Amino acid sequence: MRPLVRSRGREGRLLxxxxxxxxxxxxxxxxxxxxxxxxxxxxxTDESDLQRTCADVKFLIGRRLCGGKGAMGITELGERxxxxxxxxxxxxxxxxPLIIIVSTLGKGTGSGAAPVLASIGEGLGALVLNFAIIPSANLEPMPRTVANHSRNKMLKRGFxxxxxDQDRFMEMNGSQPFAQTMASLDALISWIVISLGNVVFGQSKxxxxxxxLRSVFREGNEGTIFIGGSFTGDPKHAATEFVTCGLMKRDPRTGKGFMLNLVTPMGVKDAQTKPFIEAVMDEVDxxxxxxxxxxxxxxxxKEIVDLIGIITGMEDGSVRLSDITQKAKADKGQVPQAVHDRWDIPMIR
Ligand SMILES: Nc1nc2c(ncn2[C@@H]2O[C@H](COP(=O)(O)OP(=O)(O)OP(=O)(O)O)[C@@H](O)[C@H]2O)c(=O)[nH]1
Ligand SMILES: [Mg+2]
Structure with missing residues (x-):
């Protein structure tokens, strides 16, 4: 028997x-x-994932095709x-109204099923944002090629x-064992997703x-995340970190759409947050x-202000990341040594 599904009350929630x-x-x-x-x-598609995940609803797909054993890296199996x-x-x-789909592209299920889920969500009228993780070029060259293929197909379809980019995250996060890198990345993504849910539907200031968000993605249907943070009195540091810490190698100054979410301690005055906004606007043009x-x-x-941004419509190709880093060096005397130890996990309480 199919479980009773209630859709009332969802208009104020993120899925x-x-x-x-x-x-x-x-x-x-x-x-x-x-x-x-x-x-x-x-x-x-993999029954063994179900035990190690916790979610409101867990759904095994493709039992007939995959026998509950995963899509074996075959994108078509995930899609079907x-x-x-x-x-x-x-x-x-x-x-x-808003659905965020998190998928690790590169093998069968993520690459094959994510576009189908995106089309279901869009068909139901939601704004769907696909957070797509691309595997490392050095560690997983084949999955990366598959992932980029899926990503291009999704972009062509207008998702x-x-x-x-996992490689870009590794550069930012420093050399850590691969498993630890993935754990840190997952912690970061979940924190960003939760913050987005709260700023849109929660008790945001x-x-x-x-x-x-729709307008930001109208400026370009691909974007990436930028992050930076610093003490409340040092907006320049946060802005410099922000502009150099994008999760894809693109120059944020070439972007067309920009969503910025500030996460601050309680009771911080507008006069204190304004310099952060101004410093970031200055850096990203x-x-x-x-x-x-x-x-x-x-x-x-206490004391720390974090900046989470999504910038869309950035120019492809010429990556002027080195310029940015040069500028950061000139501004600060050195490239900011990331405050990123904080991202080493419990970003989530
Ligand atoms: N961020 C993150 N990425 C992961 C993790 N485990 C695997 N990946 C990446 O995800 C890519 C796809 O692998 P899976 O997610 O296992 O593949 P799948 O979508 O389940 O597809 P099938 O196993 O073929 O059914 C891999 O190439 C890894 O780079 C993880 O715990 N965190
Ligand atoms: Mg799998």
């Missing part, structure tokens, strides 16, 4: 969908760390499995992508709307972009 084995930890971190206006749905389950998945995705700014107060933090 986070995890697709494939590699998204299971992010799912778990979102599920346990949120407590806010966020629902989770985990979709996989999701297509077969389309009707069954729909009720769980109905009624949400909104927030592309996350300055709210962002779904329509703001914000005057030439469609910009939306939101902010959240985090009761558990």
């Amino acid at each position: 986070v969908v995890g697709v494939g084995s590699g998204s299971s930890r992010t799912m778990e971190l979102v599920q346990t760390g949120s407590g806010g206006p966020v629902d989770t749905l985990f979709v996989t 499995s999701a297509e077969d389950a389309r009707r069954d998945l729909e009720p769980y995705m109905t009624g949400y 909104n992508l927030v592309t996350i 300055r709210c962002l709307t779904v329509s703001d 914000g005057r030439n972009k469609t910009v939306f700014v939101g902010s959240l107060e985090d009761p558990h933090r």
